[in-house]
Amino acid sequence: MRSSRALFHTVALSLVMTAGSLAATAAHAADKISIMVGGYEKQIYLPAKLAEALGYFKEQGLNVELLNEPAGVDAENEMLAGAVQGVVGFYDHCIDLQGKGKFVESVVQFSQAPGEVELVSSKHPEIKSPADFKGKSLGVTGLGSSTNFLTQYLGVKSGLKLSDFTSVPVGAGQTFIAALQQDAIQAGMTTEPTISHLLKTGEAKVLIDMRTMAGTKAVLGGTYPAASLYMQASWIKDHKEETQKLANAFVKTLHFINTHSAAEIADRMPKDFYVGDKEGYVKALENGKAMFTPDGVMPEDGPKTVLAVLSEFSKNVQGKTIDLSKTYTTEFVKNAK
Template sequence: MSLARTLLDSAATTALVATMALSAPSARADEKVSIMVGGYEKQIYLPAKLTEALGYFKDEGLDVELLNEPAGVDAENEMLAGAVQGVVGFYDHCIDLQAKGKFVESIVQFSQAPGEVELVSTKHPEIKSPADFKGMSLGVTGLGSSTNFLTEYLAVKNGLKLGDFTSVPVGAGTTFIAAMQQDKIQAGMTTEPTITRLLKTGEASVLIDMRTMEGTKAALGGTYPAASLYMQTDWVEAHKDIVQKLANAFVKTQKFINTHSGAEIADKMPQDYYVGDKEGYVKALDAGKAMFTPDGIMPEGGPET
């Protein structure tokens, strides 16, 4: 089977499981499921903690443990090692792993845009496009992470070679901000609420904005299925009942996000996620909320992009 066919089959699985979630009944599940999230506090992964906060896992009779790992590439390694059963991370990890012979699939597709922004330090006004990345140190969550994939793509698309710049793993939040303040990175890719924090202090400006469908299409040429729940195919096949219940819970959350304001959603989240700025958190959430799918189904044309 070709890789392209495998990827499309994975997308079909996402659509099938998520669609079934619209009507599937709840049932009791005895087995604990550990899911590693590629950064609790990142708004792109909002559905994980929100589902827990809304009680939807319990409604489905599930015993779900959410674990935090800021770098998605480390989260996928934990899954492959069997330490966790699922990962809330970017769908492009499924593509990368399948290319390496690891059978992984998206169960619920949370977003259809990356929710990422390439920020440039205001100390470096000479960077006006990715073509200016030559010789620069660029911040990414981790080497092999989705931010690393996207950064490399944008640079190559603008005429650079991979050796023309350096990807620096700086995480997100405070560590990303410190790296930019200390000029360890001159630009970098990150998500909310880190974006708003740096823009508010005037320490960075937006170079490429992929928080919306329009911005994503302009940067990448189409929709880009990003945040998702993905799992190893053999585990999915052996635990279909549990997987369906997970889909039920997450699809309810997608509907909640789609029908509630940023303020209403923020009220359900832990206060430390606001990083002392609830107003900014809500504003960013309202601005980027449209990136979330309303039903957990893979957007048409997403895997091809």
């Protein structure tokens, strides 16, 4: 009888321990937050990798996994499918998605300028303005991406129809460079450090520059909030504690960017991000560092500028009532410690 009881207690204890172990494993898995970055080697999305390198996620008790996806539109789709909890990408997706009936909010606004440049191949000196895009193939990271949005805006604003030019998804970095070298695209929109590389080799020249606030306002008509951490409104509502911790980590990262030199920031980044030219990487960051917000707060006039740009060409927002107050939140950055 005693042996039977002992056996019963042993089995029961084993079951309890197994259940506890499974619960702990499940809890640990639930603690992981996956964030997809629309190309984390791009300087415009530098805060994502920098926050990881500085240990700010761990400092907040977060288990954050950064995943790399060259095109922001693909990162967006991964989030909508539930494969990731957040995206580091352009704020304009929050407006575009609301036009499709999906509610997504920018939680931390990284930048107030796109940090993008429209480059023209040196083989095509006939392209002197966006009006000359007619009949050309133009490089973008992906169809439906922010680079595609901005390219379409430039063309339509210059009097062209969307059918007058072709957007070609070529990604960024080496794939963009190869497309330009092979004349698969005659011009294209990209970011640092790709810009500096192509200017240094003489294979391209700048047509439109949106790396600075002044250049952005001249082209787009106002402050243009771009790189951000955005998430589904429903996830934010159900995970306020985690969202606050993410905001804490990113606001601290933005403060680091605002108070340290480009060289000090570059030293924290993976060496392969330099693309073999650390000096050029640092110089590009030095010139573009001012695009980052110091505190993650959405610029007050920014959302209206983005909506005005998208309204020029996008059927997703044309004729729709867009509630801009539901495309971003400042709650978490203002409470950030």
